[in-house]
Amino acid sequence: MTASERLDYDHVRDRYEHELDRAVSFAGLPHDFFTRAKADELIRLARGHLGDPGGLTALDVGCGVGLTDRHLGGSFRSLTGVDVSPGVLEEARRANPDVRYELASRERLPFADGEFDLSFSMCVVQVIPEPERPRFVAELARVTRSGGLVAVFEHNPLNPLTRLVVRRCEFGGDATMLGRRAVVELLVQAGLEPLEWGYMLLFPSARRRLRALERRISRLPLGAQYYVTARTP
8 A cells, every 4th residue: 555545544534533523522522432332232232132242243334434343343253344435444454453344335245145143234324325225224134144133223313413413524414314113114124023222322421320321211212323123034
């Protein structure tokens, strides 16, 4: 890689993270707080539905520059990330050398049927054109083994602060947020059995009491983001 290419990749990463921090600045916390919270929730879901995460193979679909993977390294037996952009994958590889990264087409993931125990996406469905969303979710299902877990995290369009964040973020211009029920419908259309869902990040705080309270009221559509999990047949 040339020095010029290295600077280009650094610019992409720095600009992306700067935009995320700017978008959530009113919360008084860096974007990494929210990323870590989702990673922690994913690990909890994997443990609850599949067992020890350390024995699982996991796939991050739409991994971008690997921000979520920073907080997942070492949590799974293996972690793979996939994206349609070669540039962001190069940065992801540099940031997370222990994670395997692969380039995907927009039509099909470059993996065999049932290759992973867990596949997940973090706020990716919202940036996919609506007619292509069923195919995207069907691919998540295809590469996940029988009895495995598919987890989808998305922004909650019912939360006004979330809508503000998406509007403020330069990279959110192509996002069309969708509600939890729409994600459940996509999972069912893909032949999956919905399992657990909840809203999260109502209280942008790491305090245990607030996190515990947030989990107790996770069925109320108040949090900034939500997750839906489903089992493959």
